[in-house]
Amino acid sequence: MLSIKNLHASIEDKPILRGLDLEVKPGEVHAIMGPNGSGKSTLSYVLAGKDDYEVTEGSATLDGQDLFALAADERAAAGLFLAFQYPLEIPGVATMTFLKAAVNAQRRARGEGDLPTPQFMKLVREKADGLGISSDMLKRGLNVGFSGGEKKRNEILQMALLEPKLCVLDETDSGLDIDALKVVSEGVNALRAKDRAFVVITHYQRLLDHIAPDVVHVMAKGRIVRTGGPELAHELEARGYADYVGEAAA
Amino acid sequence: MPAVQETVARVREIDVDQYKYGFVTNIESDRAEKGLSEDTVRFISAKKGEPEWMLEWRLDAYRRWRTMVEPDWARVDYPPIAYDELYYYSAPKSTAGPKTLDEVDPELLRTYEKLGIPLREQEILAGVEQRRVAVDAVFDSVSVATTFKKELAQAGVIFCPISEAIREHPELVKKYLGSVVPTSDNFFATLNSAVFSDGSFVYVPKGVRCPMELSTYFRINEQNTGQFERTLIIADEGSFVSYLEGCTAPMRDENQLHAAVVELVAHDDAEIKYSTVQNWYPGDAEGKGGIYNFVTKRGDCRGRNSKISWTQVETGSAITWKYPSCILRGDGSRGEFYSIAISNGRQQVDSGTKMIHLGKNTTSKIISKGISAGRSQNTYRGLVSAHRKATNARNFTNCDSLLIGDECGAHTVPYLEAKTSTAVFEHEATTSKISDDQKFYCLQRGLSEEEAVALIVNGFVKDVLQQLPMEFAVEAQKLISISLEGSVG
Numbered sequence A: 001m002l003s004i005k006n007l008h009a010s011i012e013d014k015p016i017l018r019g020l021d022l023e024v025k026p027g028e029v030h031a032i033m034g035p036n037g038s039g040k041s042t043l044s045y046v047l048a049g050k051d052d053y054e055v056t057e058g059s060a061t062l063d064g065q066d067l068f069a070l071a072a073d074e075r076a077a078a079g080l081f082l083a084f085q086y087p088l089e090i091p092g093v094a095t096m097t098f099l100k101a102a103v104n105a106q107r108r109a110r111g112e113g114d115l116p117t118p119q120f121m122k123l124v125r126e127k128a129d130g131l132g133i134s135s136d137m138l139k140r141g142l143n144v145g146f147s148g149g150e151k152k153r154n155e156i157l158q159m160a161l162l163e164p165k166l167c168v169l170d171e172t173d174s175g176l177d178i179d180a181l182k183v184v185s186e187g188v189n190a191l192r193a194k195d196r197a198f199v200v201i202t203h204y205q206r207l208l209d210h211i212a213p214d215v216v217h218v219m220a221k222g223r224i225v226r227t228g229g230p231e232l233a234h235e236l237e238a239r240g241y242a243d244y245v246g247e248a249a250a
Numbered sequence B: 001m002p003a004v005q006e007t008v009a010r011v012r013e014i015d016v017d018q019y020k021y022g023f024v025t026n027i028e029s030d031r032a033e034k035g036l037s038e039d040t041v042r043f044i045s046a047k048k049g050e051p052e053w054m055l056e057w058r059l060d061a062y063r064r065w066r067t068m069v070e071p072d073w074a075r076v077d078y079p080p081i082a083y084d085e086l087y088y089y090s091a092p093k094s095t096a097g098p099k100t101l102d103e104v105d106p107e108l109l110r111t112y113e114k115l116g117i118p119l120r121e122q123e124i125l126a127g128v129e130q131r132r133v134a135v136d137a138v139f140d141s142v143s144v145a146t147t148f149k150k151e152l153a154q155a156g157v158i159f160c161p162i163s164e165a166i167r168e169h170p171e172l173v174k175k176y177l178g179s180v181v182p183t184s185d186n187f188f189a190t191l192n193s194a195v196f197s198d199g200s201f202v203y204v205p206k207g208v209r210c211p212m213e214l215s216t217y218f219r220i221n222e223q224n225t226g227q228f229e230r231t232l233i234i235a236d237e238g239s240f241v242s243y244l245e246g247c248t249a250p251m252r253d254e255n256q257l258h259a260a261v262v263e264l265v266a267h268d269d270a271e272i273k274y275s276t277v278q279n280w281y282p283g284d285a286e287g288k289g290g291i292y293n294f295v296t297k298r299g300d301c302r303g304r305n306s307k308i309s310w311t312q313v314e315t316g317s318a319i320t321w322k323y324p325s326c327i328l329r330g331d332g333s334r335g336e337f338y339s340i341a342i343s344n345g346r347q348q349v350d351s352g353t354k355m356i357h358l359g360k361n362t363t364s365k366i367i368s369k370g371i372s373a374g375r376s377q378n379t380y381r382g383l384v385s386a387h388r389k390a391t392n393a394r395n396f397t398n399c400d401s402l403l404i405g406d407e408c409g410a411h412t413v414p415y416l417e418a419k420t421s422t423a424v425f426e427h428e429a430t431t432s433k434i435s436d437d438q439k440f441y442c443l444q445r446g447l448s449e450e451e452a453v454a455l456i457v458n459g460f461v462k463d464v465l466q467q468l469p470m471e472f473a474v475e476a477q478k479l480i481s482i483s484l485e486g487s488v489g
């Protein structure tokens, strides 16, 4: 589904990703762990098509489609979703309004008509209830005054509504209390499907206790330096990244 | 691609707001000789069948105007206007006194249809239980048709073209015309006083709540014809009226001068709500061909506890020079100004308000949202003053500017004058840019860049949009998106 080959990318002429390879198959959940500043968020931004990042070498395809040939909104419509490490606030735009704009924009991009409002409202209510998001929150400005945990839940709500093919979750667990972690994980698990894949960026094993990954990667200095099964996460939890930082630097 | 052309092209394509079209209605017109002289003024007055006193009033203004100089303090820049090259009066020929809509030139009706003013529909709907809107449609200079007149008359409300009011209600016109904006007020108001062609007149008698939203659509149709609209609204004691003016104009190569005067008078406990949605042709990418909009709008809170509120959504015109103001004369009176001013391409906006506190315990509120895109310049200019006797005057001003891109400008020029120590004026101002991160967030969810900007902007102006009558808020929201198309990428 997602195929990244020898990806090099820089920001302001500073190389951040330095020859990254990653293969994710439909139905799989991959976890990426790695020290602060190793380029995890950068990878998610480069995949999603944020300006300012320059791809200098390599390729990335989603179901065979060259991602770098698409604009950011086209990548979204093609089924790429990024749950932000720091979700943005948009004052004055009710969360509900934003959700509707997003859902309909993607439907239109796929040549489907807008979802009728009553149907849309019903859908949102259903998904929001599952994530413990109140209707009051849906009326408020997007992410404005939301707590850290509320913002993350709101990301999962968007993911649930947009039904993407590939979900990249950037530290969705940070800032969540224990109950919220459970709610969010359940939200993610509910979306697991044969034809959908997840790339979960995290620092902590506790998220992986809830969302069992198929593959765990260690990222350091802009590359994947080790790949293993779920046990790798436990090993990292116990030993830290010291080995890998040295290895990648060498 | 020139932003505005792209906008226009896009509007055509998506067919949501037909009124942005630059179509010209082909009707023979009956217009005054080019240029401005006493004869022009006499011609206009005669065309309108005005009484002698009105002609004298106009001539007096004309003579004054000849001695005045065009103001140059606003932050707008335009080549000199050749006043003697303009036509000052133009009326569709076929409109000599239509009694019903059936008598109205079908071509005109089609134009209105394109503009989205379903006059016929509205009359049919007259019996239907729902909120209604009475439309006094002004075609160039002459009011063509007035709907709902009967029902309004039953309530005692007078809503008619001002030319008709001059003939039918001279005592009211004599008493109030020029009482808020005197003929000598300013260059453009004086010009208007000399040559005003038509406009609306509203009188709401004591204790009457006007049974419907009043609305007028103006459209400048004749090439090189300045439109000099004159509106006078009087709310007598304890009455209420809400009035909405929506404006459109077809595309033009030469700049068209528009110098309107609007006077509002609110007596004791009366309230007037005046809303404007203005989307006149802003000119091409270089600003060529747009409307010059020099407007004087002023409300007089003459009575105790009276209230006047101005709400405006300004997206059009090449140049906007406009400061809807309130004179808070009556004790306990209140003035409000809610404004959204959007500029794109080469547009220049210098707009704001004046709140003049004269009475005791008077309050005012100003919420201004300026949005600049393209290479436009957007200035908020506001005056809040409290007279010596205006004890406990209160003002709250919130003035926010949003910039889209790096080539536009936003400026805030507030003037505060308090001659009483009991006055409390609060002023908040912010200037922000749409952040790339906010935009990226929207794009990542599948919104196009233009949709993203429109969404963020609509959030920015929400406080003001909420002030518009429901049925126009949606239209205004669409208009905002349309006027910003081509401002990104």
Ligand SMILES: Nc1ncnc2c1ncn2[C@@H]1O[C@H](COP(=O)(O)OP(=O)(O)OP(=O)(O)O)[C@@H](O)[C@H]1O
Pocket: A011, A012, A014, A016, A034, A035, A036, A037, A038, A039, A040, A041, A042, A043
């Ligand atoms: N705009 C920028 N200009 C220069 N350097 C940048 C910029 N943005 C990010 N970087 C650098 O890129 C590197 C990778 O950052 P990134 O955010 O991808 O790390 P991360 O792995 O997500 O870290 P964390 O675990 O702390 O979230 C860091 O060294 C960071 O300082």
Ligand SMILES: [Mg+2]
Pocket: A040, A041, A042, A085, A170, A171
């Ligand atoms: Mg990060």
